[in-house]
Amino acid sequence: MAKYSEKLAGKIITLIEDNNYTISEVCKILSISRKSFYEWKNFKPEFARQLDEAMDRRDEKLMMGARKALQRKIEGYTLTEKKTTYIPDKDDPSQLIVKNVVVKEKEYAPDTRSIKLILKRYDEKMDKKEETNVQPKQLTFVANNEKTAESLRILRDRLQNGT
Incomplete structure (x- = not known):
């Protein structure tokens, strides 16, 4: 069984935050058992806190990348x-x-499936707000060129007509 140290904990935190490694992969890379990892997590509150923060930072980076990718697909x-x-x-x-x-x-070109997904999620969100009597904001898309603008107009008309 590996012995806990601040240096080893720092390596774990770095691997978790900077990469998409699973706990099993981190343990394998650092030659520690999963049992040791979870014992440290359960009995070392500072390590558990640092681990949670590292996972939150990693997840936020992934979400930013996902948002950028979705934006490219929409635009x-x-x-x-x-x-x-x-x-x-x-x-x-x-x-x-x-x-x-x-x-x-x-x-x-903009991906119509992605646009439909965003519009559907937005409509569902607005439906929930209407149920709670909150005034919704209008969703606006800005087209970079005339072809994209025309595609968005066609999509809007189809969605409004239910086709």
Whole structure:
């Protein structure tokens, strides 16, 4: 059984916060048993507090990433891909020179399923607020281009007509 130390606890906290490791993975990485980990958690209040805070910080980072990803799916985005081809230099074959660079941009349109999900969740939230007589705020989407604006108008009309 591994012996508890502040240094080992710090490593555990860092692994939990900075990565998406499970408790089993953390124990395996640090060569401690799950039994020891849970004994420390149950009998070392400071360790338990630090562990909870680390998990909260990790979860908040994950939620921020999820929000950003969802926002990209709702708004659409452009992906730029750059491919560089090199060839050996004629004067010095040990050196490489750029033969050509190809840059591709691909547009990804807003994802209607994601938009429908957000609108449905918003409607459910507003229904709950209406039940408690709280005045709802209006949901607004800002389109970056005319194509996106037209897609949102079509989606809004379909949702209002129930189709």
